[in-house]
Amino acid sequence: MKDVAARAGVGLKTVSRVVNGEPGVTPDTERRVQEAITALGFRRNDSARMLRKGRTASIGLILEDLADPFYAPLARAVEEVAREHGALLINGSSAEDPERERELALAFCARRVDGLVVIPAGADHRYLEPEMAAGVATVFVDRPAGLIAADAVLSDGFGGAREGVAHLIAHGHRRIGFIGDQPHIHTAVERLRGYRAAMAAAGLPVDESWVSLGGTGAERVRAEAERMLGGERPVTALFTGNNRVTVTVIRVLAGLPRRVALVGFDDLELADLLSPAITVVAQDPARLGRTAARLLFRRLGGAERVPRRVELPTQLIVRGSGELPP
Amino acid sequence: MKDVAARAGVGLKTVSRVVNGEPGVTPDTERRVQEAITALGFRRNDSARMLRKGRTASIGLILEDLADPFYAPLARAVEEVAREHGALLINGSSAEDPERERELALAFCARRVDGLVVIPAGADHRYLEPEMAAGVATVFVDRPAGLIAADAVLSDGFGGAREGVAHLIAHGHRRIGFIGDQPHIHTAVERLRGYRAAMAAAGLPVDESWVSLGGTGAERVRAEAERMLGGERPVTALFTGNNRVTVTVIRVLAGLPRRVALVGFDDLELADLLSPAITVVAQDPARLGRTAARLLFRRLGGAERVPRRVELPTQLIVRGSGELPP
DNA sequence: CTGAAAGCGCTTACAG
DNA sequence: CTGAAAGCGCTTACAG
Numbered sequence: 001m002k003d004v005a006a007r008a009g010v011g012l013k014t015v016s017r018v019v020n021g022e023p024g025v026t027p028d029t030e031r032r033v034q035e036a037i038t039a040l041g042f043r044r045n046d047s048a049r050m051l052r053k054g055r056t057a058s059i060g061l062i063l064e065d066l067a068d069p070f071y072a073p074l075a076r077a078v079e080e081v082a083r084e085h086g087a088l089l090i091n092g093s094s095a096e097d098p099e100r101e102r103e104l105a106l107a108f109c110a111r112r113v114d115g116l117v118v119i120p121a122g123a124d125h126r127y128l129e130p131e132m133a134a135g136v137a138t139v140f141v142d143r144p145a146g147l148i149a150a151d152a153v154l155s156d157g158f159g160g161a162r163e164g165v166a167h168l169i170a171h172g173h174r175r176i177g178f179i180g181d182q183p184h185i186h187t188a189v190e191r192l193r194g195y196r197a198a199m200a201a202a203g204l205p206v207d208e209s210w211v212s213l214g215g216t217g218a219e220r221v222r223a224e225a226e227r228m229l230g231g232e233r234p235v236t237a238l239f240t241g242n243n244r245v246t247v248t249v250i251r252v253l254a255g256l257p258r259r260v261a262l263v264g265f266d267d268l269e270l271a272d273l274l275s276p277a278i279t280v281v282a283q284d285p286a287r288l289g290r291t292a293a294r295l296l297f298r299r300l301g302g303a304e305r306v307p308r309r310v311e312l313p314t315q316l317i318v319r320g321s322g323e324l325p326p
Numbered sequence: 327m328k329d330v331a332a333r334a335g336v337g338l339k340t341v342s343r344v345v346n347g348e349p350g351v352t353p354d355t356e357r358r359v360q361e362a363i364t365a366l367g368f369r370r371n372d373s374a375r376m377l378r379k380g381r382t383a384s385i386g387l388i389l390e391d392l393a394d395p396f397y398a399p400l401a402r403a404v405e406e407v408a409r410e411h412g413a414l415l416i417n418g419s420s421a422e423d424p425e426r427e428r429e430l431a432l433a434f435c436a437r438r439v440d441g442l443v444v445i446p447a448g449a450d451h452r453y454l455e456p457e458m459a460a461g462v463a464t465v466f467v468d469r470p471a472g473l474i475a476a477d478a479v480l481s482d483g484f485g486g487a488r489e490g491v492a493h494l495i496a497h498g499h500r501r502i503g504f505i506g507d508q509p510h511i512h513t514a515v516e517r518l519r520g521y522r523a524a525m526a527a528a529g530l531p532v533d534e535s536w537v538s539l540g541g542t543g544a545e546r547v548r549a550e551a552e553r554m555l556g557g558e559r560p561v562t563a564l565f566t567g568n569n570r571v572t573v574t575v576i577r578v579l580a581g582l583p584r585r586v587a588l589v590g591f592d593d594l595e596l597a598d599l600l601s602p603a604i605t606v607v608a609q610d611p612a613r614l615g616r617t618a619a620r621l622l623f624r625r626l627g628g629a630e631r632v633p634r635r636v637e638l639p640t641q642l643i644v645r646g647s648g649e650l651p652p
Numbered sequence: 653c654t655g656a657a658a659g660c661g662c663t664t665a666c667a668g
Numbered sequence: 669c670t671g672a673a674a675g676c677g678c679t680t681a682c683a684g
Binding site for chain 3: 355
Binding site: 041043044045046047048050051056058065066067068069072073075076079080083088089090091092093107108109110111112130131133134247250251254268269270271273274275286 | 367369373391393395398402405406415419434436437459460576577580595596612
């Protein structure tokens with residue numbers, strides 16, 4: 001910029017005016033500055049600009065895995081809202097590791113992102129309190145923050161799971177298995193609560209061997225499904241706690257001679273083309289992301305005060321697998 | 327930092343030393359500085375740091391759609407490599423719009439990203455030449471750059487499509503349809519070339535009504551598939567040019583009374599569970615991303631000079647749909 | 653072991 | 669309409 005000013009024979013501030021399209025520059029001066037800019041290949045350094053302005057026009061997004069078909073549309077929606085507000089998106093995958101979540105969040109804050117959208121891996125977010133106090137707008141999505149008061153945008157996992165399980169019960173099932181994610185994950189627990197509520201509402205007992213929370217790795221899920229489907233009194237239906245669990249269970253069921261009912265939490269791309277087509281309790285990941293990002297920017301605009309908790313409904317999509325008889 | 331220095335009764339440089347773990351500070355001084363840091367809640371501003379250091383330790387990724395199941399793993403892989411190099415990832419979706427690609431790329435450059443990984447939407451990347459000359463390492467993935475010399479990491483779309491179509495021919499098909507993406511997209515053209523090469527190698531004529539390039543929207547693809555499968559002399563097999571086309575065609579075929587052979591370019595999550603299971607020519611999106619990002623950092627390290635073009639193999643995965651007889 | 657000065661590339665608040 | 673000075677928050681190159 002100094003070079004441009006020198007070459008155009010003007011002051012720094014005048015170059016700044018031209019670069020930012022501010023008024024108060026003679027057409028002639030402007031032309032000279034423009035010429036210098038092109039001749040020197042000047043490109044404004046936005047980092048320097050933002051250092052001075054205070055806001056970086058960027059927000060950070062921390063999720064579990066950018067490649068997960070559930071989170072990818074959520075990320076895209078956040079990006080879209082950021083774009084509408086002229087902000088860029090910095091992205092990080094925590095790989096479900098609380099330490100990595102923390103590192104990413106603090107790295108983003110060190111870069112002075114204006115805000116943070118977090119799908120938390122950890123259960124203790126007190127490390128973010130100084131950052132939030134310093135003005136970093138923070139919204140949690142999919143799972144609430146741990147041990148601090150903060151905005152959260154969640155799906156109604158309890159209600160959704162309850163509805164899905166009630167659907168199986170309505171189709172005659174009494175022995176229903178539940179395979180979900182790890183017990184320290186909020187969504188896993190909520191969905192299990194929904195399962196229990198539906199069973200209780202129907203006056204059905206729950207044999208604890210029908211319930212399994214744990215990693216979503218294929219081996220574990222396969223083993224648990226086979227266990228529940230084997231033995232003397234196997235379950236006649238399964239409710240799966242998320243998309244990854246569902247995919248593995250579909251594979252297990254495909255290898256079985258008899259047909260077993262299944263309702264899965266989360267929709268899958270080709271679910272309608274399988275036979276039977278898979279009945280699911282669908283979330284709207286893009287809407288989750290959009291809602292969270294909008295809340296973030298509203299907070300940045302100073303409109304919000306008290307932490308808000310938004311809960312989005314789920315939708316039961318009936319396709320066939322959930323209507324199979326016992 | 328100034329406040330910390332004042333409170334600890336030391337100079338700025340000493341605070342800097344403590345914050346960065348540089349040697350040459352008495353344990354006692356260090357303790358005083360640390361106390362001031364905690365008391366004041368000091369957090370180093372990495373943006374300011376990078377302004378001074380010259381490198382921002384961040385790279386930009388521009389792709390078509392973060393939510394696309396093909397690009398999401400690619401993005402994740404880029405992120406992973408960036409992380410290994412201590413860099414953050416800024417992300418942008420071009421929505422297949424050249425103007426938006428350009429805006430994103432220039433916005434990233436204005437933030438002074440160290441490098442750029444680009445899945446191009448446009449066909450003219452001369453706008454990036456000044457940036458590259460100014461030192462922004464740039465690697466194109468999935469599709470080559472237009473009108474400039476630059477690194478490119480591509481899949482062997484020609485070879486992959488040729489192999490897939492040859493597979494259909496080997497199973498007795500003579501009338502094979504090709505439905506692909508828009509003709510200005512490099513990968514679409516390459517895959518069509520592969521189709522033609524396979525047909526020519528088998529001495530088969532290609533009726534131009536069997537070939538359709540255009541948008542991947544469901545309506546168009548559905549119409550084209552139905553057109554090719556209708557009429558007096560319908561095709562007996564289809565080769566689809568990418569994952570989105572494949573999904574729509576699977577839906578069309580599912581509604582048909584007869585079974586039509588299908589080989590799709592790109593793998594799909596539940597492809598093995600459909601009946602018939604879908605035979606595909608698979609790319610490895612994570613490997614594409616990893617390769618591109620590694621090349622980028624090698625270039626940043628100054629190891630590379632001349633633009634390189636890397637081509638990764640595809641893999642024919644035989645599952646059933648491609649082996650159906652005419 | 654420690655720190656004052658200059659500078660990274662911009663904008664802000666003024667003054668003319 | 670135009671520009672000089674100060675400052676955003678850090679690091680670099682020195683000097684002591």
